[in-house]
Amino acid sequence: MKYGVNEKGYYGDFGGAYIPEMLYPNVEELREQYLKIINDADFIAEFDQLLKDYVGRPSPLYHAKRFSEKYGANIFFKREDLNHTGSHKINNAIGQILLAIRLGKKRIIAETGAGQHGVATATVCALKGIECVVYMGAVDMERQAPNVSRMKMLGAKVVPATSGSKTLKDATNEALRDWIGNPVDTHYIIGSVVGPYPYPDMVARFQSVISAEAKKQLFEQTGKELPEYVMACVGGGSNAMGMFYHFLDDEKVKLVAVEAAGKGVDSGHSAATTFLGREGVLHGSRTILMQTDDGQVVEPYSISAGLDYPGIGPQHAHLYKINRAQYVSITDDEALQAGLLCSQLEGIIPAIETAHALAYLEKMTFNPDDNVVICLSGRGDKDLDTYIKYFGY
Amino acid sequence: MNRLNALFNKKKDNLLSIYYTAGYPEVNTTLDIAEALEKAGVDFLEIGFPYSDPVADGPTIQHSSEKALQNGMTLTLLFEQLKDLRKRVTIPILLMGYVNPIVQYGVERFCKQAAELGVDGIIVPDLPMYEYEAMYSRYFIDNNLSNIFLVTPQTSEERIRKIDELSNSFIYLLSSSSITGGNLQVSVNIEDYYKRIKAMQLKNPAIIGFGISDDKSFKKACEYAAGAIVGSAFVKLLGTEGYLDKIQGFVKSIRP
Numbered sequence: 314m315k316y317g318v319n320e321k322g323y324y325g326d327f328g329g330a331y332i333p334e335m336l337y338p339n340v341e342e343l344r345e346q347y348l349k350i351i352n353d354a355d356f357i358a359e360f361d362q363l364l365k366d367y368v369g370r371p372s373p374l375y376h377a378k379r380f381s382e383k384y385g386a387n388i389f390f391k392r393e394d395l396n397h398t399g400s401h402k403i404n405n406a407i408g409q410i411l412l413a414i415r416l417g418k419k420r421i422i423a424e425t426g427a428g429q430h431g432v433a434t435a436t437v438c439a440l441k442g443i444e445c446v447v448y449m450g451a452v453d454m455e456r457q458a459p460n461v462s463r464m465k466m467l468g469a470k471v472v473p474a475t476s477g478s479k480t481l482k483d484a485t486n487e488a489l490r491d492w493i494g495n496p497v498d499t500h501y502i503i504g505s506v507v508g509p510y511p512y513p514d515m516v517a518r519f520q521s522v523i524s525a526e527a528k529k530q531l532f533e534q535t536g537k538e539l540p541e542y543v544m545a546c547v548g549g550g551s552n553a554m555g556m557f558y559h560f561l562d563d564e565k566v567k568l569v570a571v572e573a574a575g576k577g578v579d580s581g582h583s584a585a586t587t588f589l590g591r592e593g594v595l596h597g598s599r600t601i602l603m604q605t606d607d608g609q610v611v612e613p614y615s616i617s618a619g620l621d622y623p624g625i626g627p628q629h630a631h632l633y634k635i636n637r638a639q640y641v642s643i644t645d646d647e648a649l650q651a652g653l654l655c656s657q658l659e660g661i662i663p664a665i666e667t668a669h670a671l672a673y674l675e676k677m678t679f680n681p682d683d684n685v686v687i688c689l690s691g692r693g694d695k696d697l698d699t700y701i702k703y704f705g706y
Numbered sequence: 707m708n709r710l711n712a713l714f715n716k717k718k719d720n721l722l723s724i725y726y727t728a729g730y731p732e733v734n735t736t737l738d739i740a741e742a743l744e745k746a747g748v749d750f751l752e753i754g755f756p757y758s759d760p761v762a763d764g765p766t767i768q769h770s771s772e773k774a775l776q777n778g779m780t781l782t783l784l785f786e787q788l789k790d791l792r793k794r795v796t797i798p799i800l801l802m803g804y805v806n807p808i809v810q811y812g813v814e815r816f817c818k819q820a821a822e823l824g825v826d827g828i829i830v831p832d833l834p835m836y837e838y839e840a841m842y843s844r845y846f847i848d849n850n851l852s853n854i855f856l857v858t859p860q861t862s863e864e865r866i867r868k869i870d871e872l873s874n875s876f877i878y879l880l881s882s883s884s885i886t887g888g889n890l891q892v893s894v895n896i897e898d899y900y901k902r903i904k905a906m907q908l909k910n911p912a913i914i915g916f917g918i919s920d921d922k923s924f925k926k927a928c929e930y931a932a933g934a935i936v937g938s939a940f941v942k943l944l945g946t947e948g949y950l951d952k953i954q955g956f957v958k959s960i961r962p
């Protein structure tokens with residue numbers, strides 16, 4: 314793969330494993346084992362079977378006719394919202410729990426922002442009967458309350474992260490601290506294509522099922538091998554990387570990654586990492602992150618908990634730097650309006666994260682024959698409170 | 707040969723080092739604290755520069771970092787404060803902090819500046835061996851700065867050998883895999899671990915850190931290593947009223 318990771322864990326200038334020595338044995342074990350395990354026939358069989366019978370894959374590629382009409386192109390939704398637990402996060406959680414079991418781990422930890430990754434992790438832990446602890450920013454526990462209850466009902470322990478901005482970045486810090494203190498029996502299921510190598514590559518591989526299916530489905534429906542555009546929202550970037558994965562080497566396919574501008578990129582309340590960030594090190598990898606001149610991480614803001622993160626995965630940083638993908642941003646207001654539009658034109662209430670990707674359609678110009686595939690990364694049930702407050706329903 | 711090497715050549719046991727976060731609890735007492743610690747008999751110091759996301763630190767040092775940042779502490783300001791370092795303090799000094807502020811400052815510039823001010827070594831917990839060797843070691847070597855690596859009970863023998871090779875002052879031994887501020891763990895396994903390290907006859911002395919908080923844990927650590935580092939317990943003291951006057955007594959309580 315032209316844009317894949319090299320043997321040292323780097324994508325161009327980005328990636329690596331900037332971790333304290335305390336995490337080295339765990340990360341090294343993963344690095345040595347992950348490809349062997351996930352390419353093993355027995356692993357593949359169990360992974361595929363669970364994706365099919367438990368998650369409900371393949372997820373449909375839905376030709377959104379009224380959206381297509383409105384925007385003057387053939388718009389397809391890759392329906393990750395129809396997965397069990399309501400988002401793409403379950404693909405990675407299934408992959409990592411099977412890996413953790415093969416590594417002999419007895420305890421799982423995870424971080425979560427919107428709660429979707431936490432719910433997915435709690436779900437696979439219930440499925441396999443493994444202890445599960447999820448770290449979640451105190452602010453996020455409030456704005457994504459239904460997901461906190463879901464995790465608890467699934468048997469997970471939810472621990473609030475109360476430092477910093479009390480959001481996803483801080484939950485990730487707490488999970489890393491937990492892992493440092495539990496170096497032998499615990500596996501950390503990171504929820505996006507972030508973290509030290511091999512996580513970005515491993516999570517991208519587990520999510521790549523999205524584009525593997527979409528490519529096939531698009532051909533079945535249109536007779537075309539490739540779409541003109543592939544779009545997705547980016548928090549850490551896992552649904553985007555899964556959606557881009559099998560299109561990366563086809564340079565003709567334009568890739569569009571949508572970040573959260575919050576109240577506007579220049580408002581001081583934003584999570585638009587590529588606009589506001591510079592190269593540095595965050596959560597174990599060299600990437601692009603929002604920071605002060607002194608190298609302190611800036612607390613991001615987005616109405617969407619899943620996009621409220623000051624960095625992006627290292628592979629995204631690379632795709633951005635070499636211009637293989639276009640990185641754009643959408644404000645809170647634009648996203649919420651797009652969420653409403655999708656509800657009323659297509660009968661699908663999307664997650665607010667996803668609504669960012671949909672909102673960018675407004676800013677694009679298409680040829681009528683263009684095929685556009687958008688990752689519908691998750692459903693909006695968890696966001697009803699926010700939608701209701703905003704629109705006054 | 708820097709001050710650290712000179713110290714370890716001269717003194718082989720009972721070495722006491724203290725960590726504190728620059729800018730906490732007040733922004734301008736960095737050198738006052740260093741001076742008081744030297745007067746109290748401490749052998750060498752680790753001055754931490756704060757970071758917004760200190761993943762290897764427990765609540766005490768997290769809090770001190772947050773407060774220091776609120777107080778306006780930056781690397782630039784710290785270097786300004788250290789202008790008089792060698793007029794006021796003679797013991798070896800290490801700077802300790804996370805990699806991102808150093809990368810933003812510029813690794814080469816950081817090393818040069820630190821060395822010019824009389825700093826002897828650097829501890830960067832999230833700068834791993836591969837990245838250090840591949841990208842940064844020359845700046846450390848050119849400026850005669852020691853880079854300090856951590857070793858935990860889970861670090862393999864092969865890796866410890868490699869760390870010993872890359873080190874030129876001491877090895878920072880953790881009593882367990884933990885963030886800062888825990889308790890020194892002494893169990894049968896840990897004794898085995900210390901003995902294993904001792905038996906390896908490394909060229910660098912080992913200093914035990916993380917979880918050393920009182921005379922008992924200090925004494926215990928010194929049974930296995932050349933000395934120990936106290937961090938969180940001292941940072942807690944800094945959080946109390948009249949902390950400068952309490953430093954002498956604190957050091958005596960650790961190493962009577």
Ligand SMILES: Cc1ncc(COP(=O)(O)O)c(C=O)c1O
Binds near residue numbers: 401550552667
């Ligand atoms: C539905 C949905 N989409 C997107 C994201 C953002 O994550 P990523 O960028 O890793 O896909 C989240 C994160 O919680 C999510 O729940």
